[in-house]
Amino acid sequence: MRIIRKPNPYIWEQLKNAPTEGRFEMTVLQPVRDAEPQNLIGFNEARYADNRQDKWFHFYIDDYQYECLWNDLRKYIPMLKQFAGGIGPDFSMYHDMKRAQQLWNCWRNRALAYIMQKEGILTVPNACWSDEESLEWAFDGLPEDSLLAVTTQACMGQDYVLRQALLNGLHELVRRKHPRKLVVYGKFPEEWKERFPMPIDVHPSFCEKKWRLNNG
Numbered sequence: 310m311r312i313i314r315k316p317n318p319y320i321w322e323q324l325k326n327a328p329t330e331g332r333f334e335m336t337v338l339q340p341v342r343d344a345e346p347q348n349l350i351g352f353n354e355a356r357y358a359d360n361r362q363d364k365w366f367h368f369y370i371d372d373y374q375y376e377c378l379w380n381d382l383r384k385y386i387p388m389l390k391q392f393a394g395g396i397g398p399d400f401s402m403y404h405d406m407k408r409a410q411q412l413w414n415c416w417r418n419r420a421l422a423y424i425m426q427k428e429g430i431l432t433v434p435n436a437c438w439s440d441e442e443s444l445e446w447a448f449d450g451l452p453e454d455s456l457l458a459v460t461t462q463a464c465m466g467q468d469y470v471l472r473q474a475l476l477n478g479l480h481e482l483v484r485r486k487h488p489r490k491l492v493v494y495g496k497f498p499e500e501w502k503e504r505f506p507m508p509i510d511v512h513p514s515f516c517e518k519k520w521r522l523n524n525g
Contacts, residue, residue, distance in 0.1 A: 319383045331449030336419040340455030366395040369460040394431030396458040397422030419450040457488040461495035
């Protein structure tokens with residue numbers, strides 16, 4: 310008889326008996342209610358950063374730059390614990406991806422964030438979605454009355470469809486999860502803030518900060 314072994318044994322061991330929610334059994338995350346993310350840096354920078362206790366890590370970067378986390382999370386746990394906190398993974402869920410790809414990445418986002426929280430790392434749950442159909446399951450596992458994080462990168466250009474999908478998703482996220490505060494990485498129009506009941510803490514993206522630096 311052939312014995313089939315699960316990949317990433319550390320991840321599967323950590324997920325034993327983890328609570329899940331929804332049709333696709335997304336892992337349930339704990340709420341974060343008392344935190345002030347600041348000095349956000351991408352995981353690609355975090356790996357080489359100093360003064361880590363004063364910084365927060367995020368994963369709003371290309372997926373390949375943190376695929377290593379999925380392949381060998383245990384290796385990076387000690388490093389991530391050195392930071393003040395972090396925002397949960399953000400494996401991509403693009404509109405033109407197959408639905409199975411979107412579901413897999415959403416599930417991985419929840420699973421890794423769950424393990425980070427379980428390991429004692431202050432991890433703000435990250436929310437992401439693609440099209441209207443994804444809203445049926447994309448927020449499963451996210452806690453209510455918690456800080457939640459999102460990125461608006463690639464959604465704030467001239468493409469009306471992407472901007473509207475972002476706005477529609479935000480409204481659905483607020484309706485279902487009632488976040489205590491929303492942490493936004495990227496651009497967020499001032500007039501949009503008036504449409505939501507909770508505080509919105511906006512952090513400029515790496516590209517925005519670079520542009521401001523180069524243009525005074």
